[in-house]
């Protein structure tokens with residue numbers, strides 16, 4: 001007796017693949033499935049199993065084709081699962097078997113042509129009870145956490161899962177209350193869980209609280225597509241992930257008409273309910289995430305940092321130059337600093353780098369607040385105060401553009417970068 005058992009490759013529990021068709025030695029191609037397939041086939045039961053009496057099989061090489069009920073050879077994209085309200089879509093698998101003189105399977109392996117589509121463990125030591133444990137790769141696993149959109153898609157949000165396997169993220173999106181549209185695994189394979197036409201729970205979709213914020217917009221889940229990348233908070237992405245992510249985002253940008261500067265990270269937009277950027281997801285996608293790889297793709301993705309116009313005068317650069325005239329390096333601006341201001345009707349000097357500096361008339365903090373807001377970061381009104389809300393925006397800007405996570409201060413280099421990003425992109429809506 002030979003039992004062929006089909007399960008989901010990416011879920012640890014028994015996620016059986018029912019109603020799949022199995023073809024022995026087909027005389028015609030069966031995958032992708034043709035409409036009028038002339039080949040005889042067997043169908044897996046609700047446990048994902050088919051049992052064969054292989055006593056009549058002649059010794060030698062045999063082929064077993066596994067064709068899931070819902071399957072395609074297309075890559076995962078905006079088209080995946082459109083028009084079919086199904087729970088799972090899997091890839092098909094071709095298996096090569098050797099049958100020995102005792103009418104038993106002596107060896108079984110996945111054929112090289114479908115290597116990416118699944119795995120096989122052959123338990124064939126016993127001649128009487130033989131099991132082929134087949135795991136099929138899903139390309140669509142429907143999440144119950146999908147919502148009717150209230151806005152046209154005009155944003156893409158990049159995430160990192162925080163775990164090192166895709167299974168925990170899939171479980172979260174099946175029963176944990178949150179979801180994203182796409183998951184990119186460490187090997188570059190993509191799984192889709194929510195249709196583009198629906199909103200997913202990846203970027204705070206509450207309308208009444210300021211829990212996600214970009215430019216003047218909040219409630220960003222309603223207008224965005226969320227893409228998760230599998231990785232711990234300390235891991236960077238693999239080359240395969242960057243390649244798949246880039247291809248997927250370019251496809252989504254083209255199809256939905258999302259401009260490159262509207263592709264942002266979760267850490268750029270997650271706010272705490274009062275509009276302050278939240279450190280809860282500062283590691284999503286994290287300081288190791290190499291935005292430069294996406295920026296330099298063709299077409300480019302994400303906020304550009306070069307290519308702005310001539311720019312004109314840069315009052316903040318002038319400010320840093322002017323206060324370093326004494327020869328010592330200019331101080332970095334820090335929380336608690338402020339521009340020169342009127343107090344009780346009298347002019348008071350500005351505070352820069354933690355100390356009052358007289359004779360500065362420029363207002364660098366107000367400029368930086370304005371530029372951060374024009375890029376999209378949530379900083380509140382440009383009041384010339386390096387307040388806690390501005391500090392958060394600075395920290396999250398640096399995670400994105402400088403690959404660091406521990407600084408709320410602005411030196412001349414960071415200031416120049418803020419200015420460059422502001423010049424290189426359209427003003428945030």
Ligand SMILES: [Zn+2]
Pocket residue numbers: 158159160266281284285
């Ligand atoms: Zn995230």
